[in-house]
Amino acid sequence: MIPDRVSVSPALEVSKRPNPFKRVGHLWQYRELIGNLTRKELKVKYKNSILGFIWSLLNPLMYLVVFSLVFNIISATPVPYYGIFFLSGLLAWNLFNTALGQGTSAITSNAQLVTKVWFPREALVLASVFSALVHFFLQSIVLLFALLAFQRSPDYSFLPIFLFALVVLMLFATALAVGLSAVNVYLRDTQHLLEVALLGWFWLSAVAYPFGLVQTKLEDKWGAGAEWLAGLNPVLTVVITFQRTLYNPDYSGTSTSAVNEANSLPYHPWTWYMTLLGGALAASLVLLFGSLWLFSKLEDNFAEEI
Amino acid sequence: MGELAIEVANVTKSFKVYQEGGQSAKERLIRAGRNPHIVFKALDDVSFEVKQGETFALLGHNGSGKSTMLKCIAGTLRPSTGKVVTRGRLAALLELGAGFHPDLTGRENIYLNGSILGFSKTQIDVIFDDIVEFAELSDFIDQQVKHYSSGMYARLGFSVAINVEPEILLVDEVLSVGDESFQRKCIDRVRQLQGDGRTILLVSHAAELVRQIADRAAVLDHGHLVDIAEPGEAIRTLRETLARRGIALLAEDEDVTEPPPAPKYADPPSLTVPVVKVDKELVITKVVAEYPDPEAKFLLPNQPMRLRIDYFAPQRVTDICMAFEFQDLHGNVIFGDDTQTMEQPIHACDGVGAVCFDLPRVPLLDGAYLISVTATTRNGGQVYDRRDLQDRFEVMQPGRQRGTVALEPKVVHFFHEPSVGEDAPEAEGSDPAAGPGVATTS
Numbered sequence: 001m002i003p004d005r006v007s008v009s010p011a012l013e014v015s016k017r018p019n020p021f022k023r024v025g026h027l028w029q030y031r032e033l034i035g036n037l038t039r040k041e042l043k044v045k046y047k048n049s050i051l052g053f054i055w056s057l058l059n060p061l062m063y064l065v066v067f068s069l070v071f072n073i074i075s076a077t078p079v080p081y082y083g084i085f086f087l088s089g090l091l092a093w094n095l096f097n098t099a100l101g102q103g104t105s106a107i108t109s110n111a112q113l114v115t116k117v118w119f120p121r122e123a124l125v126l127a128s129v130f131s132a133l134v135h136f137f138l139q140s141i142v143l144l145f146a147l148l149a150f151q152r153s154p155d156y157s158f159l160p161i162f163l164f165a166l167v168v169l170m171l172f173a174t175a176l177a178v179g180l181s182a183v184n185v186y187l188r189d190t191q192h193l194l195e196v197a198l199l200g201w202f203w204l205s206a207v208a209y210p211f212g213l214v215q216t217k218l219e220d221k222w223g224a225g226a227e228w229l230a231g232l233n234p235v236l237t238v239v240i241t242f243q244r245t246l247y248n249p250d251y252s253g254t255s256t257s258a259v260n261e262a263n264s265l266p267y268h269p270w271t272w273y274m275t276l277l278g279g280a281l282a283a284s285l286v287l288l289f290g291s292l293w294l295f296s297k298l299e300d301n302f303a304e305e306i
Numbered sequence: 307m308g309e310l311a312i313e314v315a316n317v318t319k320s321f322k323v324y325q326e327g328g329q330s331a332k333e334r335l336i337r338a339g340r341n342p343h344i345v346f347k348a349l350d351d352v353s354f355e356v357k358q359g360e361t362f363a364l365l366g367h368n369g370s371g372k373s374t375m376l377k378c379i380a381g382t383l384r385p386s387t388g389k390v391v392t393r394g395r396l397a398a399l400l401e402l403g404a405g406f407h408p409d410l411t412g413r414e415n416i417y418l419n420g421s422i423l424g425f426s427k428t429q430i431d432v433i434f435d436d437i438v439e440f441a442e443l444s445d446f447i448d449q450q451v452k453h454y455s456s457g458m459y460a461r462l463g464f465s466v467a468i469n470v471e472p473e474i475l476l477v478d479e480v481l482s483v484g485d486e487s488f489q490r491k492c493i494d495r496v497r498q499l500q501g502d503g504r505t506i507l508l509v510s511h512a513a514e515l516v517r518q519i520a521d522r523a524a525v526l527d528h529g530h531l532v533d534i535a536e537p538g539e540a541i542r543t544l545r546e547t548l549a550r551r552g553i554a555l556l557a558e559d560e561d562v563t564e565p566p567p568a569p570k571y572a573d574p575p576s577l578t579v580p581v582v583k584v585d586k587e588l589v590i591t592k593v594v595a596e597y598p599d600p601e602a603k604f605l606l607p608n609q610p611m612r613l614r615i616d617y618f619a620p621q622r623v624t625d626i627c628m629a630f631e632f633q634d635l636h637g638n639v640i641f642g643d644d645t646q647t648m649e650q651p652i653h654a655c656d657g658v659g660a661v662c663f664d665l666p667r668v669p670l671l672d673g674a675y676l677i678s679v680t681a682t683t684r685n686g687g688q689v690y691d692r693r694d695l696q697d698r699f700e701v702m703q704p705g706r707q708r709g710t711v712a713l714e715p716k717v718v719h720f721f722h723e724p725s726v727g728e729d730a731p732e733a734e735g736s737d738p739a740a741g742p743g744v745a746t747t748s
Contacts, residue, residue, distance in 0.1 A: 014381045015317070015390040033421040040418055044409045047450075113405050117398055118381030119422050300384040303377055304321060 014118075017300075020292035026120040033119060037127035041102075042134060056135050060090055060142050067208055079210050079264045080257045081150055081247070087143045088246035089207035089239040092165075095136040096173050096235055097198055102128035103177025104184050105191045108306060115303040122295065125177050129170060143246065158245040161273055165241040168277050172234050172284040179291030182298040185305050205235045210264035211243070227266075234280035240265065241273050309393065311474055311505035312356040312379060317388035319349040319374055319529075348374040349385070350529040358393070359503040363516040363537065365544045366526035372509050373478065375526065379507065380476055394473030394505070397423050399464065408452035412443060412462060415451055419466045433469050440495075441465035442488075461488055468495050474505045493519065513541045514708045517672075538672070538704040542604060545674055545700070588623050588655055588690040592616040593679050595699035604700040607671055607712040611699065613663040615679050617691075622656040627686070630663060631678040633695065634710065640675060646684055669712040672703035 018026065027034070046052040067086050071079070079085050106124040107114060114121060147154065184190040206214055214236075215227040222229065231237050243249075249261035322343040348371045356362040366372040377383040378390055380398045405422050406415045416437055420430040438447050441461040451459065467475070477496070496519060499506060510516055516523055516537050523540035525532040525547065533543040596612040597605050605611055613630055629644030645651050645661075652661060677697040681690040703712075 011391050011393050013389060013391050014379065015385050015388065017384065030421075030424065032426050033424075036418050036421045040407060040410065040414075043414070044407060047409045113422065115377075115382060116380075117405060117422055118396075119424070300386075301321070303382040 017296045020289050020296070023120065023122065023292050023296065027122055027126065030120050030123050034123045034126050034130065037123060038130040038134070041127055041131040045131075053135075053138055056138050057142055060087060060094065060139050063090055064142075071208065075209070077210065077213065077263065078260050080260050081152065084143070084146050084150060084152060085210070085243060085247045085264065086208060087146060088243045089205070091136060091140055091143060091246075092169060092239045092242045093202060093205060093207045093235070094139060095132055095166075096169055096238075097202075098135060099129040099132035099170070099173035100177050100180075101191075101194065101198065102132065103173065104180040104194055106177070107181045107185055107302065108188070108191075111306045114306055121299060121302065122178055122292070125181050126174065129174050129177065132173075133170065147246075153248065154246045155244065155248040158241075158248075158270065158273075161241060161270055161277070162245040164274075165238045165277055168234065168281050168284060169238040171288065172238075172280065175284050175288035175291050178288070179294050182291075182295040182302075185298065185302055201233075201235065204233055205239050206230075207239055211236075211240045212263045212266050215266055228276065231276035231279060234283060237273075237276045237280050241277065244268075244273065309358045310355050310391075311358040311360070311393055312362075312507060313389070313391040314355070314375070314379070315353050315389040315391075317349055317352045317375070317378060317385040317390060318347060319371075319378060319383065319385045320345050320347045322346075347529050349378070349526075351388075352526070352529070352531045353388075354524050354531065354534055356505060356507060358505055359500075361500055361506040361508065361519055361521045363508040363510060363520035363523035363540070364526060365511065365513070365516060365523050365540055367511065367544075367548060369528075370526040371529040372526050374529075376476055376478055376507070376509050392474060395424065396474040396476065397467050397470055397472030398476040399467045399478065406451050406459065406463065409450060411450055412438075412447040412454070415462070416447075416466055419463075420470065423467070423470055423472075425470055433471075437462075437465045437469045440469060440491075457485060457488070464488075464492055468492070468499070472504070474507065475499060476507050476509075478509045513544065513672075517541060517703075517706060517708060536704065537706075538702060541672065542700065542702040546603075549674065549698075586691060587621065588617055588619040588626065588681050590615055590679055590681055590691045590693050591618050593677055593693055593697040595677065595697065597699075604702040605668060605670075607701060607703055607705075608667050608669055611665045611668045613665065613677065615661045615663075615681075616659070617655060617661065617681065618658050619655040622654055623690070624654045625683045626652050626655050626690070627682050627684045628652060628661045628663075629680045629682065633676045633678065634673055635676070640670070640710070644680075651684070668701065670701045671707060671709055671712050672701055673710065674698050674700045 046055075049055065064083055064087060068082055071082055071086075103125045106128045107121060110124050113119075113124075180190055180194060202208075211230070214230050218226045218229055243265055247261075247265065249265045249267075250258040251262050251267050252258050253262060323346045352371075352375060354362075364372040364375055374383065376398075378385050379392065380396065405419045407418070410418065416434065417427060417430055421427075438444055441458070441464070443458060443462060443465075446454065446458065451462075454462070475496075493515075496506060500519070506519075508516065508520060520537045522534060523537050524534045525540050525543045527547040532547055533540055535543065592614075593616070594614045595605075596614055598609055598611075615628060615630070627644055627646045629642070631642035632640040634640055643663075675698060676695040677699065678692070678694045679697075680692040682688060683690075
């Protein structure tokens with residue numbers, strides 16, 4: 001049996017650099033490959049390990065224990081239900097961290113494929129991003145149990161914004177990873193540099209400490225309403241959207257605990273969140289376009305440089 | 307089918323080669339500003355076209371740029387300038403099983419590899435059994451690939467690439483791996499694809515394989531396209547480019563200039579007096595293999611050849627015997643003889659002269675052969691002069707036979723006649739009264 005054979009096939013100019021839109025088109029054609037590569041990454045990661053994916057749950061649990069202890073000892077401003085607060089942000093951070101980290105080394109770690117066969121190479125980066133997404137869903141099980149244990153409920157009315165934030169985060173991570181993965185072929189330092197940068201970035205993203213602190217600092221310095229400056233960090237924007245949805249602070253102000261919760265994540269209407277996320281989305285799209293263009297240029301010599 | 311499957315137009319691929327230091331940021335920073343690199347052209351203005359249904363070979367020594375060319379066509383490298391256009395689905399048989407992951411099973415790898423080649427799961431489902439059967443791996447398909455032997459690994463890789471039925475198949479040196487029976491199976495399959503009208507681009511330095519299956523071949527040398535021709539002619543060109551470089555190296559060392567082309571074969575040898583007087587009793591001054599066509603650079607199989615040995619003897623030498631020997635490039639002696647064994651002794655040598663060995667027929671197929679010549683006393687006790695492996699002759703074989711010796715087989719076919727009692731149809735063209743039938747073809 002011969003699968004769909006066309007007698008006269010269209011000409012393909014192999015030697016031409018595809019523009020970013022064409023690249024996206026190729027990726028869509030090869031979507032099944034992206035799925036298969038994602039599955040491969042997950043399978044390979046947990047093959048031959050007894051606990052399998054449970055390992056990926058242990059990471060946030062460990063973080064949770066350490067940060068809860070440390071935060072309660074050193075912090076002056078109490079955050080009620082710190083565990084849930086922390087996990088909400090950590091979920092977003094872990095997704096960004098793994099997607100970007102693995103995505104950046106996706107091309108170099110699949111060298112034998114890249115040198116031999118043509119396929120849209122960004123598929124490798126996307127597979128890393130999607131496998132990070134799978135881990136994200138696995139890790140949210142931990143948060144689910146925490147929510148159940150403390151009998152707290154997320155803000156369901158924020159769910160659409162939450163999903164939008166998730167998309168923005170994925171897009172942002174992809175955009176960065178596509179560009180960095182290409183640079184990493186030529187400069188292997190990129191992935192090490194990134195590791196260091198991500199450590200710093202974590203502390204800029206209001207995961208371990210409440211956003212309320214950031215807002216007060218910004219307003220002290222630049223006057224009221226300056227809190228939007230924090231939105232320049234797209235990851236922080238997503239993190240606080242996650243916290244707003246999952247941690248769901250009590251804004252009634254009827255008890256000291258409620259006041260503390262509201263202080264941790266000051267009240268903003270959903271339009272405020274959407275504005276910041278919209279900005280992050282626009283930035284991500286521009287970045288993605290630039291990354292694809294860069295990728296196209298650097299791709300010429302992958303097979304030789306890798 | 308006049309359609310072109312692959313079009314390569316003025317392709318140049320250059321790389322920057324840094325003479326010192328590596329690729330890390332530190333080293334790049336250190337040499338920023340200065341540019342201690344040389345631009346190396348792996349391909350220099352190469353153009354050729356491959357028609358649909360054609361089997362085209364790229365020939366060249368290591369580093370000639372043939373693999374770079376293949377990568378440019380496969381799309382894994384992009385040329386610096388120039389254009390590559392392909393028509394039709396392309397699958398590359400480049401280093402078998404390159405896309406396999408050792409931790410996945412054979413089955414999982416087939417689907418993964420299939421999707422890398424751009425096939426959907428349903429398309430692979432259809433050919434899955436064929437792939438497994440061809441690779442002879444039915445019992446192991448659900449085992450992790452890391453437990454496979456290298457032969458099994460290669461078989462699976464080949465099987466995937468060849469069963470996805472590409473319109474253009476790129477083959478890189480892979481038909482020479484695996485055990486012999488699988489190799490034959492692969493070549494059979496390639497022939498089958500040829501029969502189906504698929505386009506095949508083959509990269510190899512296995513000249514015999516190219517001769518067997520290619521329709522045309524291109525010869526690359528240091529990134530330049532030297533020749534596009536029929537396989538026999540192309541293989542000769544390849545050998546020539548190799549030899550030229552070998553001779554060029556010698557010339558630098560010894561300052562030897564190429565001898566002028568041989569004079570016309572039928573003429574009596576023109577004898578030249580050596581410039582230098584020597585103290586030896588006899589000196590071999592020149593050895594030439596003369597071809598019937600004085601313009602030709604090579605001999606065709608079964609053509610006659612004259613081996614001419616020019617000598618100079620300052621005094622009369624009567625105790626003389628000339629011997630010659632042909633060797634192939636692997637050092638195997640093809641033939642050797644001398645005037646004593648032939649019982650055609652030379653009576654005397656005096657002054658300038660030439661001894662010729664006329665070979666009415668050189669039944670060799672293809673290759674370059676080195677000539678050794680010795681002048682000795684009749685009992686071989688004293689060597690006057692010798693000239694070992696310095697001269698050569700070449701045979702070019704335009705046909706598809708392979709090997710070294712030009713045998714001329716005829717086909718004779720014997721077959722068993724069904725007995726008259728059975729209702730078997732009569733064998734065509736044979737006498738029913740005769741026992742076993744005989745049919746001859748010429």
